[in-house]
Amino acid sequence: MQTPSIITMQSLSKFYEMGDQTVRALDSINLDFRKNDYTAIMGPSGSGKSTLMNILGCLDTPTSGIYELNGQDVATMDDDELARIRNKEIGFVFQTFNLLPRLNCLRNVELPLIYAGVAPEEREERASKALINVGLGDRIKHKPAELSGGQIQRVAIARALINNPSIILADEPTGNLDTTTSHDIMNIFGKLSEAGNTIILITHEEDIAHYTRRMIRLRDGKIESDVRR
Amino acid sequence: MKLTNRQFRYETGESLKMALFQIRANKIRSFLTALGVIIGIVAITMMGTAINGIDRGFDKSLAMLGYDVIYVQKSSWSTMGQWWRYRNRPDIKTAYAEQINRIITENPRSELAIAVPQSSTYQASAKYRDRNLEQVFALGTNHNYLQTAPGELSSGRFFTAGEAASDEMVCVVGDDIASSLFPNEPVLGKSVQLKNRKFRVIGIFRKQGKFLGLFSFDNQIIVPLGAFERVYGKNMFSSIRVKMKEQTHVIEAKEELLGLMRRIRRIVPGKEEDFSINEQRAFKSQLDPIKNGIALAGIFITGMSLFVGAIGIMNITFVSVKERTREIGLRKALGARQQTILMQFLIESVMICLIGGVIGLGITFFITFSIGQLFPSLPIHFSFDLVFASLAVSVITGVVSGLAPAISASKLDPADSLRYE
Numbered sequence: 001m002q003t004p005s006i007i008t009m010q011s012l013s014k015f016y017e018m019g020d021q022t023v024r025a026l027d028s029i030n031l032d033f034r035k036n037d038y039t040a041i042m043g044p045s046g047s048g049k050s051t052l053m054n055i056l057g058c059l060d061t062p063t064s065g066i067y068e069l070n071g072q073d074v075a076t077m078d079d080d081e082l083a084r085i086r087n088k089e090i091g092f093v094f095q096t097f098n099l100l101p102r103l104n105c106l107r108n109v110e111l112p113l114i115y116a117g118v119a120p121e122e123r124e125e126r127a128s129k130a131l132i133n134v135g136l137g138d139r140i141k142h143k144p145a146e147l148s149g150g151q152i153q154r155v156a157i158a159r160a161l162i163n164n165p166s167i168i169l170a171d172e173p174t175g176n177l178d179t180t181t182s183h184d185i186m187n188i189f190g191k192l193s194e195a196g197n198t199i200i201l202i203t204h205e206e207d208i209a210h211y212t213r214r215m216i217r218l219r220d221g222k223i224e225s226d227v228r229r
Numbered sequence: 230m231k232l233t234n235r236q237f238r239y240e241t242g243e244s245l246k247m248a249l250f251q252i253r254a255n256k257i258r259s260f261l262t263a264l265g266v267i268i269g270i271v272a273i274t275m276m277g278t279a280i281n282g283i284d285r286g287f288d289k290s291l292a293m294l295g296y297d298v299i300y301v302q303k304s305s306w307s308t309m310g311q312w313w314r315y316r317n318r319p320d321i322k323t324a325y326a327e328q329i330n331r332i333i334t335e336n337p338r339s340e341l342a343i344a345v346p347q348s349s350t351y352q353a354s355a356k357y358r359d360r361n362l363e364q365v366f367a368l369g370t371n372h373n374y375l376q377t378a379p380g381e382l383s384s385g386r387f388f389t390a391g392e393a394a395s396d397e398m399v400c401v402v403g404d405d406i407a408s409s410l411f412p413n414e415p416v417l418g419k420s421v422q423l424k425n426r427k428f429r430v431i432g433i434f435r436k437q438g439k440f441l442g443l444f445s446f447d448n449q450i451i452v453p454l455g456a457f458e459r460v461y462g463k464n465m466f467s468s469i470r471v472k473m474k475e476q477t478h479v480i481e482a483k484e485e486l487l488g489l490m491r492r493i494r495r496i497v498p499g500k501e502e503d504f505s506i507n508e509q510r511a512f513k514s515q516l517d518p519i520k521n522g523i524a525l526a527g528i529f530i531t532g533m534s535l536f537v538g539a540i541g542i543m544n545i546t547f548v549s550v551k552e553r554t555r556e557i558g559l560r561k562a563l564g565a566r567q568q569t570i571l572m573q574f575l576i577e578s579v580m581i582c583l584i585g586g587v588i589g590l591g592i593t594f595f596i597t598f599s600i601g602q603l604f605p606s607l608p609i610h611f612s613f614d615l616v617f618a619s620l621a622v623s624v625i626t627g628v629v630s631g632l633a634p635a636i637s638a639s640k641l642d643p644a645d646s647l648r649y650e
Contacts, residue, residue: 059562059644080566086643087564094647098559102250114243115564117236159563 005068006166006198007033007056012065012075014051014221025051027221028065033167033200038193040201040209043218050171052218053202057090057169058082070166087115091160095172097152099144099159105131106140109159116163130158134188150181157188167198174208186211240569241576248577251549252584262545263585265538266626270589270619271596272534276527277615278597280520287516290440291509297476298377298508299483301325301344301469301490305505307514318503319494321467323348323454326371328493329469329486340482341489342472345373348457348465355450356422357410365406366449367423369457369465377470380446385417385432388453396455401432405447421450426460428452479508535622538585539630546578546634550641557638558646571639578631579624586623590616 011028025048033039043049054060055067058074061082067075069089077085086092099108110118110127118126131140134154144152153173160168170189174182190211193199201212209215217224252259304315323346333339353367372393388399400421407416407430420427428450437446457465473482483506496502550557557570565573597611 054644057562057644059647060642080568083561083564083566083569086562092562094559098555098562098647100556100559102254111243111560112563114239115236115560115566115569117233117239119235120239163564 003034003036005032006035006037006070007031008066008068010066012055012062012067014048014055014060015063024221026055026062029221029223031216031223031226033198035198036193036196037214038189038199038201038212039214039216040203040212041216041218042203042206042209043224044204046220047218048221049202049218051221053169053171053200056167056200057092058085083115087112088163089166091163091165091168093153093156093160093168093170093173095175097144097149097156097176099152099155101144104141104143105136105147105155105158108144108155109162112159112163126162127158130162131155133161134158148181149177150184153177153181153185154188157185157192161192161197167200168192169200169202171202172204173201174203174205182208240565241572244569244573244576245580247573248580251577252581258545259581259584262542263581263588265534265541266582266585266623267538267589267592269531269535269538269626270586270623271592272527272531273622274590274593274611274615274619275596276524276531277618278593278611280524280527281612281615283516283520283523287513289438291512293379293437293440293446294509295377295379295470295472296509297473299471299473299479299486300507301471301486302505302507303466303468306507306511315505320464321469321504323467323469325490325493326469329471329489332489332492340474340478340485342474343373343376345370345377345470345472346454346467347374347470348454348461348463348467350461350465353423353450353461355406355410357419360410362406362409364448366403366444367457367461368449368451369454369461370451371454374451374470377472380437381435382432383435385430387432387451393453393455396453396459398426398428398452398456399431400428400450400452401434402430402451403434403445403447403449404436405445406450407433423450423452424460426456428456479510483508535626538582539626542578542581542627542630543633546574546631547637549577550574550634550638553638554641554646554649557641558643558649561641561643562647567639570641571635574635574638575628575631578635579627582623582627582630583620586620589623590619 009029009031011030012026013024013028014026016023016025029052041049041052051060055062058069058077061077062075065075066073069085072085074082074085100111106124106127109130110123113123113126128137128140131137134157136151136154136158139147139151144155147155173189174185177185186208189199189201193213199212201208203209214226214228216226301321303318303321326344326346329341329344333341333344347368347370349366349368351364351366353365355362355365372388372390375387382401383404385401387401388397392399402416402421406421410421411419416430416433419430421430422428434447434449439445471482471486473479475482486506487502490504490506491502494503560570594611
């Protein structure tokens with residue numbers, strides 16, 4: 001039985017003008033992500049995976065082509081609409097964690113809820129629940145500087161999940177972590193996938209990619225291979 | 230998508246918190262940034278306080294002249310210093326008061342209540358035994374004087390109609406006269422000698438203070454007009470004080486008095502009058518250019534210091550935007566709209582300016598308070614209008630200086646700023 005598509009990309013291209021050259025960062029790719037897909041996007045640098053990640057995350061819009069996220073045409077949206085989509089539909093996890101250093105874990109995690117217009121009491125409740133879910137119930141009032149790298153990334157995962165997004169978009173989430181911690185983080189992603197989340201992972205590490213169930217390889221802006229396991 | 234009210238409230242709350250975080254995290258930088266605004270606000274409020282003080286001091290002095298009294302005199306107050314223009318005018322006769330009173334009592338619709346004559350000299354000397362006071366202001370008038378002049382008696386009484394009519398040798402003295410001529414002894418019933426005549430003291434004025442810091446009402450001796458003329462002759466400086474019925478009908482009252490005086494002086498229509506009708510407002514018009522000059526210079530100086538302050542804030546906000554490029558990218562990735570980011574940086578610069586404004590106000594308050602304590606006679610007044618004005622100026626400075634950096638922050642590309650190192 002085919003699960004419905006969350007993301008549909010059709011002949012999607014992104015070109016950059018560099019001087020008088022046109023760089024084809026993404027060259028009319030077709031992609032489809034279904035609900036509960038657990039995907040790794042791989043490729044050497046310059047293959048277009050960052051560009052794809054930006055477009056998937058609605059941080060950037062394609063030059064041409066169709067991008068539908070949850071049935072909404074994202075390619076033609078303006079900045080504020082994209083901001084709303086990022087807020088509601090996408091949970092970001094970054095290689096560099098990107099927590100605000102002056103805020104404690106709770107305040108970091110509730111940030112997306114502020115932009116979603118959720119009341120303070122509910123924000124606090126949901127953020128602490130999310131932190132408990134990633135095993136940081138005892139670190140709620142700690143600041144990022146007081147946590148280890150793995151703990152920080154777990155805070156970031158809690159933040160990504162807080163608004164129940166349609167997809168979780170993780171950009172080299174283990175890039176700054178040691179092997180053991182990486183393994184822990186990947187286990188969390190595994191559990192999230194088992195719980196029904198749709199996860200897209202961008203990585204250049206084969207062994208990290210092997211945690212997933214689908215591997216997409218990019219080269220020169222085109223899809224080289226797309227393998228489901 | 231329309232921004233909901235609630236969303237706006239929460240985002241603004243978040244921005245306020247972040248602004249406080251930011252200011253607290255960079256205390257020295259924030260303080261140096263705010264310094265420009267602090268200096269500007271101190272300049273503004275000090276200037277405002279000074280102008281207020283001048284105004285109030287002046288009003289207090291003018292109140293001594295009486296708001297409801299106009300004067301018939303030889304020369305005009307509003308062109309003081311041009312005495313030669315009035316040199317050839319005939320003197321004002323004290324008898325005019327009688328004539329004016331006769332006319333206004335016959336006219337029930339008159340705007341004028343009563344006219345009181347006065348003759349005076351600034352050069353009188355007052356003696357009691359071996360004590361001698363020079364440069365005393367001696368004034369001859371009638372029993373209605375108090376209706377046209379402020380001032381209460383602290384003891385004794387004013388002279389009566391009978392005493393005035395019979396040129397009784399009695400006097401009412403100012404507080405300074407009483408205390409200098411009769412230190413430590415009862416004053417009433419004693420005799421003050423003006424030239425070679427003795428006047429019995431029947432009343433003492435309560436202390437009134439100086440008029441424009443120049444002329445003291447406490448340095449006066451008031452005697453019946455006939456008695457004054459007996460001592461100083463008839464050719465002293467005379468004028469008529471006229472009380473209005475309605476303080477607000479100054480123009481009508483002046484018109485009426487002008488007509489009356491022309492009739493009394495028999496000036497044919499079309500000919501310029503040879504007397505002047507004065508009121509305390511004439512002083513005010515003399516003061517206005519001075520006040521405006523101070524205000525203009527002050528606005529220029531404060532404008533400059535605020536401008537410099539604003540540039541400092543703009544500069545530091547640009548730096549802050551640069552430093553926090555990744556934070557901006559992250560916030561956008563998490564759902565912050567352009568407007569959200571714009572507001573965040575605007576609120577930050579406005580808050581720095583407001584804090585600067587409050588500190589500036591505090592400094593001014595302290596300075597004016599200290600000056601007020603050290604020199605109680607200076608008419609310094611710290612008004613609440615100034616508080617509002619300077620806080621408003623602070624906010625405007627914050628918006629003006631924060632706008633450009635805030636716009637640049639809001640327009641940052643989220644993907645690029647997330648990768649900014």
